[in-house]
Amino acid sequence: MNETLTRFERTAPTGSDLPVLITPASAGQLLTDAAFGLRHRIDEALMLAGGVLLRDFGVPTIESFQQFAASFGHPLLKYEFASTPRSAVSATGVYTSTEYPAHQHIPLHNEQAYTREWPMKIWFHCVTASPVGGETPIADSRAIHRRMPQRIRSLFEPGILYVRNYGEFDVPWQKVFNTDSRAEVEAFCRRAGIRWEWKPDGDLRTQQLCQAVETHPATGEKLWFNQAHLFHVSNLQAEVRESLEELLGIENLPRNVFFADGTRIDDAIFDEVRAVLAAETVSFRWQEGDVLMLDNMLVAHARAPFQGPRKVVVAMAEPHGNLGNF
Numbered sequence: 001m002n003e004t005l006t007r008f009e010r011t012a013p014t015g016s017d018l019p020v021l022i023t024p025a026s027a028g029q030l031l032t033d034a035a036f037g038l039r040h041r042i043d044e045a046l047m048l049a050g051g052v053l054l055r056d057f058g059v060p061t062i063e064s065f066q067q068f069a070a071s072f073g074h075p076l077l078k079y080e081f082a083s084t085p086r087s088a089v090s091a092t093g094v095y096t097s098t099e100y101p102a103h104q105h106i107p108l109h110n111e112q113a114y115t116r117e118w119p120m121k122i123w124f125h126c127v128t129a130s131p132v133g134g135e136t137p138i139a140d141s142r143a144i145h146r147r148m149p150q151r152i153r154s155l156f157e158p159g160i161l162y163v164r165n166y167g168e169f170d171v172p173w174q175k176v177f178n179t180d181s182r183a184e185v186e187a188f189c190r191r192a193g194i195r196w197e198w199k200p201d202g203d204l205r206t207q208q209l210c211q212a213v214e215t216h217p218a219t220g221e222k223l224w225f226n227q228a229h230l231f232h233v234s235n236l237q238a239e240v241r242e243s244l245e246e247l248l249g250i251e252n253l254p255r256n257v258f259f260a261d262g263t264r265i266d267d268a269i270f271d272e273v274r275a276v277l278a279a280e281t282v283s284f285r286w287q288e289g290d291v292l293m294l295d296n297m298l299v300a301h302a303r304a305p306f307q308g309p310r311k312v313v314v315a316m317a318e319p320h321g322n323l324g325n326f
């Protein structure tokens with residue numbers, strides 16, 4: 001579709017346009033200077049393909065990345081109700097990408113699809129490209145939904161119940177909710193449609209019924225939109241899973257997911273889900289200075305394991321959700 005697609009190497013399923021590559025008209029053009037003129041092209045590519053890669057533009061500082069992301073007209077979001085550790089790298093909405101150990105693979109996911117309000121836009125900026133690995137693979141959530149076996153789609157359509165136990169085996173609740181106040185946690189949960197429970201040891205358990213399949217508000221297309229495969233206990237390494245199950249009991253696992261009616265989901269279902277995700281994955285090498293902009297509903301992202309230094313920062317904007325109608 002786009003002749004510039006041939007200018008960079010990527011692995012992708014047949015027919016994929018992801019990500020649409022946009023390069024400067026003149027060498028060294030600053031991304032912040034180009035932003036206004038690119039706006040129409042970016043919006044169009046986001047709507048059709050779901051993601052654009054802005055390459056070879058000048059992005060001299062994290063502040064200029066932040067300025068570019070903010071130029072789309074929505075304030076950058078704070079990372080609330082987090083599921084993973086990350087750090088703020090600026091006062092206004094730029095974060096490190098998830099701080100998981102380098103050797104770990106972070107599976108494909110739409111940001112905050114494990115809750116009922118999520119950002120519509122997400123930007124990644126490669127400050128330091130890892131010499132080995134460290135890609136941010138992406139995948140079209142519409143294509144994932146189409147490829148998912150009908151049997152699994154039907155099982156997931158009523159929604160997915162996410163259960164989290166915060167504490168020493170996962171991010172502590174104080175960090176997840178950015179507060180030490182139980183009352184503030186409860187107010188957040190009430191607003192977000194989350195059921196909560198304080199356990200006798202002072203730790204917190206939450207349960208939230210969320211969408212597994214969602215409709216895009218602008219394109220009207222159905223999307224696979226959940227993080228069930230990340231939260232399900234089958235996401236743990238076998239020996240970690242075994243010891244946590246033994247030590248804590250199923251109900252106290254740091255994270256797990258169930259069908260909407262609370263019944264357990266077999267590992268075999270997630271084998272199929274993961275195979276579909278793998279089949280739709282697009283991967284390319286980061287180049288320093290790159291900015292990847294995604295419609296967070298249309299396109300999921302992941303992180304490949306890496307060696308050596310790597311710095312990819314993230315910004316998000318435009319909250320959207322289904323709090324009122326799910």
Ligand SMILES: [Fe+2]
Nearest residue numbers: 109110111301
């Ligand atoms: Fe993410």
